[in-house]
Amino acid sequence: MIFELTEEQKMMQQMVRSFAEEMVKPHAAEIDETDEFPMDIFREAGKLGLLAINMPEKYGGSGADSTAAVIASIEIAKASAAVANIFSSVRHHLFCMYHYGNEEQKQKFIPAMAKGEIIGSFALSESGSGSDASSIKTQAKLDGDEYVINGSKMWITMGNVADFTIVFAVTDPDKGSKGISAFIVEKGTPGFTVGKRERKLGQKGNPVCELMFENVRVPKSCMLGEEGQGIKIALHSLDSGRIEVAALAVGLMQAALEESVNYAENRKQFGQKISSFQLIQAMISEMATDLDAATLLTYRAAYLKDQGKKFTREASMAKWFATEAVMKHTTNAIQIHGGYGYCKDYNVERYFRDAKLTQIFEGTNQIQQIVISREVLKQWAK
């Protein structure tokens, strides 16, 4: 067992770190303030191959593995969690397309997504169906050679800037979770519109919207995967997305630790650096230890994914642990900064707001606990 990055991984880390420090970090506060999608950064990342790190070169990807994608996510999240989330979302959509798309769909969408020329979205959640993914109400009825989609989706990341969406809809209401299918619907298809954009607490600049489908007609060829495979596609892709969320939390935690140490070393009270006080040291030590534990859990999940092994349980463990830890430690980062940390002049205020979403999206942490316990019970019941 080797606990060090390979030379290749270190080079990738350095390359992404430079991009994050030069292109992302200087704009992070502005993106947070304006809440505008950072299209320039996105396009540049596409040109540099940072969006499709773990896609095969055949489809315009960088041909690296998921561990490399985790390394990249951590570096970007240190600069801006919102930008890291945007890049991770692209990888989530690429994963879906690569694993379930037919050759024609892969050729049409993956290279353009890899270059950042087109943007996708993943439309699963609805106003009444979040954690209970199988209870979606959006319907797709076959009419001749076309499916007619009706319904609406909520919380759709990048829904308003996306050129297409992967929408999950019920094709056979009698079959429960086996009656759900996935479709690719392109922007401009009559009846497909973007609704309200949510006003979020954090992760500003990464838009989340409602999508509406009113008698949207798509040919049968727009189905992604097979009929009835939708929920599997969604849950399998979410396993992968959960590793990305864990990586995002790790990056954010690293940034919170760095800023906390700097502040504690420079801030003097009672005639000494506050880093010399044991109650500050207690917070720093817990932050550093949880950061390492979260990092190792995240790398393990990515490693298993790269080995082609099942990683459902490990992805949920990494996501749960890392995101609980980042919430706790971004809170403590503000505590270390005192009143200053509660104000926008210090980055920790943004880290705290950005951290909260990680406990919720790609499956709440309560859902992660369900997934973990199910997998553990299955394993022990053998």
Ligand code: CAA
């Ligand atoms: N990979 C592949 N298939 C899987 C799977 C996995 N990880 N987990 C389950 N499945 C399969 C099952 O085998 C089953 O198929 P069969 O009947 O053929 O065996 C089918 O999927 C349904 O599985 P369950 O019966 O276990 O489903 P369930 O209804 O009991 O729900 C759940 C399980 C874990 C609660 C699941 O619904 C879940 O993960 N919910 C959370 C949803 C979620 O993460 N939403 C986030 C939305 S996206 C987002 O947040 C991003 C954004 O844009 C903001």
